[in-house]
Amino acid sequence: MLTHEQALSLIEAARAECAALGVPMSFAVTDPAGHLVALLRTDGAPWISTDVAQGKAWTAAAYGAPSAAQKEKMEPMPSFASALTAMTHGRFTPQTGAVPVFVAGEPAGALGASGGTGQQDEDVCAAAVAACGWSTS
Template sequence: MITLNEARSIIAAAEAMADEIGQPMNIAVADWGGHLIAHVRMDGAWFGSVDIAIKKAFTARAFDISTCDLAKLARDGGDFFGIDASNQGRVMIFAGGIPLCREGRAVGAIGVSGGLGAQDQSVAEAGTAYFAARELPVAA
C-alpha cells in the first residue's frame, strides 16, 4: 500500500518538475483500488483538470497501463475505441496517468493534468521516477 506520506512525496517530486517546465498542474495519487489518496491543484492550474487528473490515476490503475499507451488503443480503429464510455466516465484516454509499481507490481497510480500531453506525461514520470528510485537497494 502507498501511504499518505509517500503520496505527498510523489506529488512533491511531480510538482518540482511542473515548476521546472513552468506549467501549473493538477496532480493526483491513487491507491491499489484506484481511489484517491491525495491531490493538489497548483496555483493557476485549470479547475477543469481536477477531475481529469483524478481520473487519469484511476484509469492507469484500472487497466495497469499508462494513459499515454491507452490513448493509442483508444483511437478510432483501435482495439479499445470507445472505452471512455465505460466506468461511468472515469476512463481518461490521454497522456498523464501512469501506474506506480513496487517490486514489479502496480500498487497505485499517478494522474497529472494541466498542460499539453507531453507536459502532463513528463510531470507524471517525475512522480513515478521518484517512487521507483525509493525502491533501489542501498549500495554497500
C-alpha cells in the same frame, strides 16, 4: 498500495517538476484500484484539471500502463471509448498524462497530471515516480 505519506511524496515530487517546467498542473494519486489517495491543484492550474488528472490516474491504475497506451488503443474505436467512459461513470480517460506506480515490482497505484500538454503531463509524472525511487512498470 501507496501509503498516504508515499502519495504526498509523489505529489511533492510532481509539484517540483511542474514548477521547474513553469506549467501549473493538478496531480492525482490513486491506489491500485483507482481510488483517490491524494490530490493537488497548483496555483494557476485550471479548475477542471483536477477531474482530468483523476481520470487519467484511474485509467493508468485500471490497466497497469500509462494512460497514453489506452489513448492509442482507443483512437480507432471512438464509440467504444465513449461507452467505456459512460460505463465507468466518467473515470475512463484515455489521454496521455498518467503512469502506473510500482514499488518493489508490485503495483502500488498511479499518478495522473493535467494542465500541460499530454506529453508534459506524462513526463512530469514519470519524473516524479523516478524521483521517489519507484518505477512505472
